[in-house]
Amino acid sequence: xxxxxxxxxxxxxxxxxxxxxxxxxxxxxxxxxxxxxxxxxxxxxxxxxxxxxxxxxxxxxxxxxxxxxxxxxxxxxxxxxxxxxxxxxxxxxxxxxxxxxxxxxxxxxxxxxxxxxxxxxxxxxxxxxxxxxxxxxxxxxxxxxxxxxxxxxxxxxxxxxxxxxxxxxxxxxxxxxxxxxxxxxxxxxxxxxxxxxxxxxxxxxxxxxxxxxxxxxxxxxxxxxxxxxxxxxxxxxxxxxx
Amino acid sequence: xxxxxxxxxxxxxxxxxxxxxxxxxxxxxxxxxxxxxxxxxxxxxxxxxxxxxxxxxxxxxxxxxxxxxxxxxxxxxxxxxxxxxxxxxxxxxxxxxxxxxxxxxxxxxxxxxxxxxxxxxxxxxxxxxxxxxxxxxxxxxxxxxxxxxxxxxxxxxxxxxxxxxxxxxxxxxxxxxxxxxxxxxxxxxxxxxxxxxxxxxxxxxxxxxxxxxxxxxxxxxxxxxxxxxxxxxxxxxxxxxx
DNA sequence: TTTTCACAAACAGTATACAGATCGTTGACA
DNA sequence: TGTCAACGATCTGTATACTGTTTGTGAAAA
Numbered sequence: 001x002x003x004x005x006x007x008x009x010x011x012x013x014x015x016x017x018x019x020x021x022x023x024x025x026x027x028x029x030x031x032x033x034x035x036x037x038x039x040x041x042x043x044x045x046x047x048x049x050x051x052x053x054x055x056x057x058x059x060x061x062x063x064x065x066x067x068x069x070x071x072x073x074x075x076x077x078x079x080x081x082x083x084x085x086x087x088x089x090x091x092x093x094x095x096x097x098x099x100x101x102x103x104x105x106x107x108x109x110x111x112x113x114x115x116x117x118x119x120x121x122x123x124x125x126x127x128x129x130x131x132x133x134x135x136x137x138x139x140x141x142x143x144x145x146x147x148x149x150x151x152x153x154x155x156x157x158x159x160x161x162x163x164x165x166x167x168x169x170x171x172x173x174x175x176x177x178x179x180x181x182x183x184x185x186x187x188x189x190x191x192x193x194x195x196x197x198x199x200x201x202x203x204x205x206x207x208x209x210x211x212x213x214x215x216x217x218x219x220x221x222x223x224x225x226x227x228x229x230x231x232x233x234x235x236x237x238x239x240x241x242x
Numbered sequence: 243x244x245x246x247x248x249x250x251x252x253x254x255x256x257x258x259x260x261x262x263x264x265x266x267x268x269x270x271x272x273x274x275x276x277x278x279x280x281x282x283x284x285x286x287x288x289x290x291x292x293x294x295x296x297x298x299x300x301x302x303x304x305x306x307x308x309x310x311x312x313x314x315x316x317x318x319x320x321x322x323x324x325x326x327x328x329x330x331x332x333x334x335x336x337x338x339x340x341x342x343x344x345x346x347x348x349x350x351x352x353x354x355x356x357x358x359x360x361x362x363x364x365x366x367x368x369x370x371x372x373x374x375x376x377x378x379x380x381x382x383x384x385x386x387x388x389x390x391x392x393x394x395x396x397x398x399x400x401x402x403x404x405x406x407x408x409x410x411x412x413x414x415x416x417x418x419x420x421x422x423x424x425x426x427x428x429x430x431x432x433x434x435x436x437x438x439x440x441x442x443x444x445x446x447x448x449x450x451x452x453x454x455x456x457x458x459x460x461x462x463x464x465x466x467x468x469x470x471x472x473x474x475x476x477x478x479x480x481x482x483x484x
Numbered sequence: 485t486t487t488t489c490a491c492a493a494a495c496a497g498t499a500t501a502c503a504g505a506t507c508g509t510t511g512a513c514a
Numbered sequence: 515t516g517t518c519a520a521c522g523a524t525c526t527g528t529a530t531a532c533t534g535t536t537t538g539t540g541a542a543a544a
Contacts, residue, residue, distance in 0.1 A: 006528070030495065041529050046496090047292060054296050056386075063496055063535050078386045081335075085387070089327045142320045144298075145327070148390055248498070272525065283499050288526090305505050305526050 010040050011048040018057045018068055019154060020123075021161045026070035034066075056155055076159055080207070082152050083200045090137050090149055091180060091196035092189040098139035103185045106135055110177040116170055125170065126160045132177060136184070159207075176202060252282050253290040260299045260310055261396060262365075263403045268312035276308075298397055318401055322449070324394050326442045332379050332387060333422060333438035334431040340381035345427045348377055352419040358412055367412065368402045374419060378426070401449075418444060 014034070017023045035045045049066055052058040056075075059067050069075075098106070109132040114125035130153050137149035176199040183191040256276070259265045277287045291308055294300040298317075301309050311317075340348070351374040356367035372395050379391035418441040425433040 032495080042496090043528055043530090047289075047527095050289060050292060051296065054293070060496095064537090065495070078384045081384055082386050082390075085328055085331045093323075142323050144320045144324050144394065148324075152386070274525080284526095285498055285500090289497095302526095306507090307525070 006040055006044040007047050010038055010044050011051055013038060014048055015052060015055075015057060015154075018052065019157045019161065021158060023068045025068050025158065028065055028067045030065050055151055057158075071158060071162075075155070076207070079152055079156050080200070080204050082148075083156075084197070084204075086145065086149055086152070087133070087136075087200055088193040088196040090140050090145060091184060091192040093140035093142065093145075094136045095184045095187050095189040095192040097141050098136075098184060102135060102139040103181075106132060106139075106181045106184065109135065110174070110181040113174065114170055122170075123161075126157055129160075129173075129177075130154075130157060132181075172202070172206075248282055248286040249289050252280055252286050253293055255280060256290055257294060257297075257299060257396070260294065261399045261403065263400060265310045267310050267400065270307055270309045272307050297393055299400075313400060313404075317397070318449070321394055321398050322442070322446050324390075325398075326439070326446070328387065328391060328394075329375070329378075329442055330435040330438040332382050332391060333426060333434040335382035335384065335387075336378045337426045337429050337431040337434040339383050340378075340426060344377060344381045345423075348374060348381075348423045348426065351377065352416070352423040355416065356412055364412075365403075368399055371402075371415075371419075372396075372399060374423075414444070414448075 014023070031042050031045050031049070034040075034049070035042055038045070040048075049058055049060065053060050057069050059069050061067070094102075109128055112125060112128040114121040133153050134146070134150055137146045140146065176195070180192065180195040180199055183195045256265070273284050273287050273291070276282075276291070277284055280287070282290075291300055291302065295302050299311050301311050303309070336344075351370055354367060354370040356363040375395055376388070376392055379388045382388065418437070422434065422437040422441055425437045
């Protein structure tokens with residue numbers, strides 16, 4: 001049997017469901033409830049939840065339960081600020097250190113065209129976007145940097161999966177990706193840094209107008225009541241929210 | 243009784259012991275062994291170890307045991323590179339966003355003088371240094387950034403606790419801290435960014451010559467055999483190392 | 485009717501029992 | 515004497531039992 005045969009798949013599945021907003025931000029749940037949903041006993045559920053909390057996808061309220069981390073303007077702002085700090089430097093290092101194979105794959109990822117209005121294509125684009133940024137981070141050869149950039153993007157993807165900001169600006173985003181990858185490919189660190197900075201700044205501008213209006217300021221997205229698996233909500237879960 | 247009455251103190255104590263190199267880098271151990279050492283049962287031990295692994299202080303080898311994360315040149319290099327990326331930006335944001343109270347505390351922390359050659363004073367200085375950098379990160383008002391800075395410094399402190407790089411250069415370090423805090427206090431973001439960059443660059447130069455020679459290149463520091471608590475080492479722990 | 489307080493349900497935190505994996509050992513065989 | 519496979523000790527991964535906390539509820543008192 002494979003290594004970590006229960007925790008690892010459980011963790012991945014729950015994380016995916018949170019990232020894709022399949023598990024509603026702000027929703028409260030218990031260990032038993034999550035275990036029922038994913039067919040796992042408490043021990044692996046606990047371990048997966050601990051990991052997810054460390055990544056900022058779940059909140060733990062000691063002795064009181066869990067909740068899918070709510071999305072907030074503050075969170076989004078912090079994440080974009082983090083991108084602006086890390087991504088340009090990552091691009092610069094990538095320009096100096098990426099292998100030819102990595103450059104080749106970057107080109108493939110950057111040229112992914114998605115069909116505006118097509119939901120499936122849009123979701124694929126989100127994944128591709130993540131893979132591209134993760135690959136750039138990977139090719140810095142700095143594991144710490146890779147971890148941080150990866151975590152930032154995982155958190156950001158939840159906002160993207162709300163489905164709002166990309167529909168009109170997708171093509172511009174692709175063009176920026178191509179420019180960025182070209183700069184990295186030509187081993188021009190300075191240019192790569194500039195492209196990345198510009199890319200993030202544009203993304204910030206685009207999202208400022210579109211995404212903000214979709215989030216209740218400083219609060220959870222959507223109604224946070226009701227349980228995850230359709231069972232009758234107990235009295236405690238109804239009162240767990242802030 | 244307090245919240246998380248077993249895991250939290252256990253986690254803190256083990257983390258402290260790892261950071262202070264009380265638990266030797268590279269040393270192998272089992273859950274039961276750690277539980278014996280810190281008077282805890284397996285469940286809290288496992289949880290604490292999972293957290294510490296996520297922070298990069300422990301390595302988990304599935305089905306084979308645990309080890310205190312070894313120190314390596316690669317790790318140190320990655321950490322300094324990370325500092326060079328975010329500390330200048332953190333300083334710049336701090337210059338714009340720190341509260342007067344935070345500025346006041348920064349000044350106190352920056353002026354901590356330590357007595358060269360005094361081991362106790364030196365260890366206090368390491369703590370003070372951490373607190374200063376954490377406070378600067380905190381005053382960016384970006385929680386994500388604060389978390390990352392904290393983790394990077396926690397990891398770096400293990401190298402500092404080896405006790406090598408500071409003894410001759412301590413005063414220079416203090417002077418740099420003071421300049422940095424002055425720049426932040428005067429709300430000069432550009433100047434703060436420069437001071438921080440310079441500070442990290444100097445630190446990198448200083449450590450390059452001193453610390454490197456103390457680490458077996460790419461390998462664990464010190465002999466990694468033998469157990470933690472003086473019990474007779476079992477046959478497995480002797481063969482667990484790479 | 486409103487307030488208070490004790491009780492009970494539900495839950496997280498912890499301890500422990502159980503199952504399955506790993507690896508050193510040992511003994512048979514070449 | 516050297517090699518290899520089966521065994522067993524020991525450990526991690528998982529399930530579950532137990533304990534203590536939190537909080538809603540309802541009865542009793544004001």
